[in-house]
Amino acid sequence: MELFWGIFFSFPVIIFSALLTICILYWFVAALGLLSVDCLDFDISVNDVYSDVPSTGLGGLLMKFGFNEVPMTLIITLISLIGWSICYFAFRLLILPLYNFVFLYYLAGIALLIISFILSVYLTAFFIKPLRPLFRKLLINHNHKSLLGQVIEIRSSTVTRTKGQATCEDGGAGLILEVRCDESYQFKRGDKAVILQYDETTNCYEIISLKDFNG
Template structure:
C-alpha cells in the first residue's frame, strides 16, 4: 500500500491522480443531486467546424478524436482513468527501477505522460464510439419543446432563480433537468411541478406549481 501511494503522488502519475480524484468527487456530488451530470458541458456548434482544416478549438479537437456527441464530463473521466492506469504501470516498469536518477526520472516521466495521454484519448474514443448513437438519440427524442407542460419531481433541496434540479420520468432511466422559479414559490425535494417554458440562454426550465397551472 505504501508503494501504491508513493507512485500515486509521483510525477507523472500525480497529474492523472489529481484529475481522477476530481472526477470521482464530481460523480459523488452529482449522485446526491448537488450537481447535474451535464453541468460542465458546453454548447459546441459542430456545423461551424470544417473538416478541411484542423480546428484548434475545443469543439474541433473533440470532433477530430471522435469524442463529440457525449457528455464532456464522461470524456474527461475516461481520459483520466485510462491515463492514470497507463502512467501508473509505466512508472512501475520504467521509472521505479532507476528512481534515484533525477534526470532519468523526469525525462522518462515526461515521455510516460505523453504516451499515457495519447493512449487514454484513443481508448476513450474507442469506448464511447458504440454508445455515441445512444446519446444522439436521447438528445433528439427529448427536445425542449416536447417536455413543456410535463410534470417533474423536484430533486434538489430548494429551487430559486439561480439553481434547482428536477427529474422527469420518460419511461427509461429518467432525465435530470435544470429548473428555476420565482422566489414566491417554495419548492422542496419531492414536490411536483410543471415545466412552463425553456430558457435557452441559461439552459434551464421555468416551473410553476400544479395548482397554479390548473388555474
C-alpha cells in the same frame, strides 16, 4: 500498500491521480443531486451536429474523436482513469528503477505523461464509440426541443412547403435553419416567424407567423 501510495503521489502519476480524484469527488457530488452530469459540456449547435464540413479548433478536435456526442464529464473521467492506469503500471515497471537518476527520472516521466495522455484519448474514443449513437440521439432531440417557440428571422426570399431558410439567435454566431410553412403566409426576407415543430423526416422546422403565434 505503501508502494501503491508512493507511486500514486509520484511524478507523473500524481497528475492523473489528481484528475481522477476530482472526477471521483464530482461523481459523488452528482450522485447526491448537487450537480448535473452535463454541467461541463460545450454548447453544440444543431448545425454542428448535422454539418458535413469539418470544424476547426477545439470543436473540430472534439468532433474528430466523437467527444461532442458524449457528456464531457464522462470523457474527462475515462481519460483520467485510463491515463492513470497506463501511467501507474508503466511507472512501476519502467520508471521506478530510474528513481535515483534524477535527470533520467524526470525525462522519462515527462515522456510517460505525454504518451499516457495520448493513449488515454484514443482509448477513450474507442470505448465511447458504442455509446455515441445513444447520446447523439439525446443531444439532437434536446437541441430541437430547445428551439421550439423561438422567434426567427427569414433569410431566404420566400418560404414554401419545399424550401426556405431562417436564422435563429443562439447567443453566438447564430443558427441557419431549414424552415417550411404554408405558402399562404407569404414570408419574405427579414420577416419574423416562430418555430412551431420539428420534422425528423425532412430535418426541417415548421413555422408560423409571429402574429398567429401570439393569437
